[in-house]
Amino acid sequence: xxxRDFTERDIHMALDGEMPxxxxxxxxxxxxANPEMKSRSSRFEADRERLRASLSDVLAEPVPERLTALVAxxxxxxxxxxxxxxxxxxxxxxxxxxxxxGYFAGAARLGMGSETAEDLSEAAIAAHAVYAAEQRxxxxxxxxxxxxxxxxxxxxxxxxxxxxxxxxxxxxxxxGRLLPAGHRSAAMLLYEDAKGSRLSIxxxxxxxxxxxxxxxxxxxxxxxxxxxDKGWGCAVVGTxxxxxxLELGRKAYRQMLAGAGMA
Amino acid sequence: MEDxxxxxxAEIPRLRRYARALVRDRDAADDLVQDCLERALARMDxxxxxxxxxxxxxxxxxxxxxDQTRRTKRRGEVAMLNLDDSEALSVQADxxxxxxxxxxxxxxxxIGPERRAxxxxxxxxxxxxAEAAAMLGIPAGTVMSRVARGREELRGLxxxxxxxxxxxVVER
Numbered sequence: 240x241x242x243r244d245f246t247e248r249d250i251h252m253a254l255d256g257e258m259p260x261x262x263x264x265x266x267x268x269x270x271x272a273n274p275e276m277k278s279r280s281s282r283f284e285a286d287r288e289r290l291r292a293s294l295s296d297v298l299a300e301p302v303p304e305r306l307t308a309l310v311a312x313x314x315x316x317x318x319x320x321x322x323x324x325x326x327x328x329x330x331x332x333x334x335x336x337x338x339x340x341g342y343f344a345g346a347a348r349l350g351m352g353s354e355t356a357e358d359l360s361e362a363a364i365a366a367h368a369v370y371a372a373e374q375r376x377x378x379x380x381x382x383x384x385x386x387x388x389x390x391x392x393x394x395x396x397x398x399x400x401x402x403x404x405x406x407x408x409x410x411x412x413x414x415g416r417l418l419p420a421g422h423r424s425a426a427m428l429l430y431e432d433a434k435g436s437r438l439s440i441x442x443x444x445x446x447x448x449x450x451x452x453x454x455x456x457x458x459x460x461x462x463x464x465x466x467x468d469k470g471w472g473c474a475v476v477g478t479x480x481x482x483x484x485l486e487l488g489r490k491a492y493r494q495m496l497a498g499a500g501m502a
Numbered sequence: 503m504e505d506x507x508x509x510x511x512a513e514i515p516r517l518r519r520y521a522r523a524l525v526r527d528r529d530a531a532d533d534l535v536q537d538c539l540e541r542a543l544a545r546m547d548x549x550x551x552x553x554x555x556x557x558x559x560x561x562x563x564x565x566x567x568x569d570q571t572r573r574t575k576r577r578g579e580v581a582m583l584n585l586d587d588s589e590a591l592s593v594q595a596d597x598x599x600x601x602x603x604x605x606x607x608x609x610x611x612x613i614g615p616e617r618r619a620x621x622x623x624x625x626x627x628x629x630x631x632a633e634a635a636a637m638l639g640i641p642a643g644t645v646m647s648r649v650a651r652g653r654e655e656l657r658g659l660x661x662x663x664x665x666x667x668x669x670x671v672v673e674r
Contacts, residue, residue, distance in 0.1 A: 247650075248646070248650065251646060251649055251650045251653065252646070254625075255624050255625070255630075255631065255646075255649065256630070257630065257631055257646075282657060283653050283657070286606070286653065286656055286657060286660065287625050287626075287653075289602065289603075289606050290606050290607075290610065290622075290625065290626060290656075291625075291626050292603070293602075293603035293604075293606050293607050294519050294522060294523050294607065294622075294626055295519065295626075296603075297515065297518050297519045297522050298515045298516070298518075298519055300515075300518075302514045302515060302518070303532055305532075305536065306514055306518075306532065306535055306536060306539060307511060307514070309536060309539050309540065309543070310507050310510050310511050310514075310539055310543065311507065311511075312507075455658070481662075
């Protein structure tokens with residue numbers, strides 16, 4: 240018998256009954272040897288049982304008469320009915336979008352995430368973690384030199400960069416800096432509110448990728464909202480509540496697109 | 503014909519469960535089941551004798567649901583849903599539901615519709631990857647990815663809810 244290397248994919252296959260019988264013992268041994276994987280597997284299993292239990296009450300409910308009558312042919316034709324489920328489906332989609340549309344941190348570990356989105360978010364979070372913590376040297380060029388700052392960053396990035404106005408939410412521009420992004424450059428704009436809470440906007444020219452979502456730091460409380468579109472990669476990073484960060488991110492992104500003549 | 507109708511009747515509870523997982527609200531979910539049954543009854547000829555009625559019915563319902571979410575997305579109707587509607591829909595949970603059960607079903611609703619469907623078809627309804635692939639019209643590998651990502655997402659959402667609850671407790 241040849242032992243093969245298992246990965247997180249196998250956790251799902253095992254849970255879903257898709258793992259060949261003759262691999263199961265090896266898999267169990269692998270789990271025992273990898274406590275982190277074992278706890279992940281147990282967690283997924285527990286969530287599944289909870290989900291099953293939560294959804295299964297409906298099985299014991301009496302079936303509404305309108306449904307049985309329909310099958311029995313007792314209702315001649317569907318009456319005009321407001322398609323309530325369509326509204327509910329739309330609401331669910333709204334929730335899904337509101338929640339950020341994806342936990343790339345988790346998905347990426349499975350090798351299924353969008354690499355561009357992940358790289359962008361990782362870089363933006365790393366830049367925020369390093370520079371936003373700096374009191375005196377957080378930025379290279381301060382907001383007092385705004386025109387110079389934006390002109391310089393724009394020419395280095397090959398984009399028309401504007402600094403979004405977030406003052407209605409209490410955030411003022413502190414300044415910005417140029418950062419390496421692989422073989423290219425990225426710009427970081429730093430904002431701060433009266434309480435000293437900081438928010439950064441990370442911008443880099445990107446290719447044709449088109450997506451948006453959120454990305455959570457694996458350990459820590461930084462969150463990035465990112466957009467990939469129109470040759471731009473943009474991520475807004477901070478520790479604000481997810482809804483607030485999303486709102487500010489949207490505001491910033493819209494202004495930046497408008498400023499670049501792309502909105 | 504009567505046998506077929508009996509077979510369809512027997513599947514209604516399972517269809518209601520799947521619908522509830524997809525759209526949450528009880529009446530809305532039953533409307534989806536009703537749409538599904540209407541379509542199934544109109545297309546009884548498409549159901550080959552010996553075929554599993556469950557798979558056939560789930561496929562019909564799934565397509566109804568996906569068509570609608572796609573159409574909604576394209577038309578941008580989501581953005582126009584007014585707050586009253588979405589709030590009304592999200593709080594219409596049954597009184598009898600426990601907090602834990604409401605929480606996980608809420609979290610499920612926050613997962614993208616395609617992943618949600620895959621997660622429920624495999625994880626709750628117990629279909630194999632191959633069966634789910636046939637029903638959803640995607641390769642089995644994609645079913646697996648969607649289930650895996652759905653699980654990750656669900657876990658993240660539940661953790662988020664707990665964190666938020668923890669914060670609220672601290673602040674009180």
